[in-house]
Amino acid sequence: MKAVLIRKHGGLEALEIADLPKPKADVGQVLLRVKAAGVNHLDTWVRRGMPGVTLPLPMILGSDAAGVIEEVGPGVLGLKPGDRVFVSAGYSCMRCVECCSGWEPLCKDYGLLGEHTNGTQAEFIALAAANVLPLPDGLSFEEGAAFPLVFLTAWHMLVGRAQVRMGDDVLVQAGGGGVGTAAIQIARLHGARVIATVGSDDKVPRVKELGADEAINYRTTDFLEEVRRLTRKRGVDVVIDSVGQETWDRSLKSLARGGRLVTCGATSGYQGSTDLRFVFSKGLSILGSTMGSRAELLRVARLVGERKLKPVIDRVLPLEKVADAHRAMAERALFGKIILRP
Numbered sequence: 001m002k003a004v005l006i007r008k009h010g011g012l013e014a015l016e017i018a019d020l021p022k023p024k025a026d027v028g029q030v031l032l033r034v035k036a037a038g039v040n041h042l043d044t045w046v047r048r049g050m051p052g053v054t055l056p057l058p059m060i061l062g063s064d065a066a067g068v069i070e071e072v073g074p075g076v077l078g079l080k081p082g083d084r085v086f087v088s089a090g091y092s093c094m095r096c097v098e099c100c101s102g103w104e105p106l107c108k109d110y111g112l113l114g115e116h117t118n119g120t121q122a123e124f125i126a127l128a129a130a131n132v133l134p135l136p137d138g139l140s141f142e143e144g145a146a147f148p149l150v151f152l153t154a155w156h157m158l159v160g161r162a163q164v165r166m167g168d169d170v171l172v173q174a175g176g177g178g179v180g181t182a183a184i185q186i187a188r189l190h191g192a193r194v195i196a197t198v199g200s201d202d203k204v205p206r207v208k209e210l211g212a213d214e215a216i217n218y219r220t221t222d223f224l225e226e227v228r229r230l231t232r233k234r235g236v237d238v239v240i241d242s243v244g245q246e247t248w249d250r251s252l253k254s255l256a257r258g259g260r261l262v263t264c265g266a267t268s269g270y271q272g273s274t275d276l277r278f279v280f281s282k283g284l285s286i287l288g289s290t291m292g293s294r295a296e297l298l299r300v301a302r303l304v305g306e307r308k309l310k311p312v313i314d315r316v317l318p319l320e321k322v323a324d325a326h327r328a329m330a331e332r333a334l335f336g337k338i339i340l341r342p
């Protein structure tokens with residue numbers, strides 16, 4: 001079977017379309033025939049390697065997928081061949097205080113398919129039965145592979161961490177990205193006014209269509225000045241930032257008194273400078289966030305199934321074109337998610 005494999009860290013040349021033996025469903029596992037697999041920024045970090053992090057290589061990339069159960073291993077209850085499911089990429093011990101409090105990503109044994117073990121970008125994957133959830137009726141496989149990671153991330157940032165509520169002003173950085181397109185919709189669903197930044201004028205109408213009230217092209221306009229103008233110098237209550245270094249300082253300065261900045265990643269670099277005077281004098285909160293709980297994912301899946309949240313798909317490519325997807329993400333030349341079809 002075909003799979004996107006990396007044997008060592010590197011550039012696009014590190015992406016190999018390998019021919020691997022078809023896996024089998026072991027005890028407690030299911031064998032999934034993958035119909036669609038999502039591509040995330042995480043894949044590019046895993047490909048390049050992260051400072052101070054040792055990943056088990058070779059590894060199949062990918063954390064999102066949807067498909068049909070082909071085979072059920074011994075000891076698996078409640079699932080059968082033919083079931084339509086999507087992948088929930090996180091796994092943890094489910095016994096510790098963090099796991100039992102709905103904070104699975106903080107479990108010391110937390111891991112992700114496609115980061116700590118083989119991922120989803122293959123024709124077949126064998127995975128623990130706990131890592132598949134029913135695909136909501138009416139959702140295509142491509143949609144099922146587009147929403148889990150980014151909607152869960154955005155949900156946990158806005159709802160779990162920032163506790164967004166009716167009447168908040170929310171600034172979503174990189175509104176055209178995977179997490180951005182999800183965050184715009186989730187903030188809007190909670191009654192917030194949404195200001196999104198985008199990297200090109202053609203993305204302005206597209207983020208507005210998703211529910212953004214205002215859109216700022218950060219390449220042609222200083223977003224901080226624009227936020228001040230739009231909020232009559234008050235600032236926003238919440239900033240959703242996955243960009244990091246490039247935006248950090250001005251994201252903090254965009255906050256109103258009592259505002260919350262939530263970070264879930266740093267696509268532009270890890271080093272942000274923080275003027276602490278703003279943090280204490282304005283009572284700001286800086287909140288870290290990574291992934292979310294299984295309970296949050298089930299809630300997101302229900303809302304996606306009810307069409308209250310809509311996965312945004314930029315394009316669907318054959319698995320062999322995975323390098324094109326990585327290139328588009330590096331150049332930010334996409335809107336929403338790229339999906340691979342094995």
Ligand SMILES: [Zn+2]
Nearest residue numbers: 093096099107
């Ligand atoms: Zn745990």
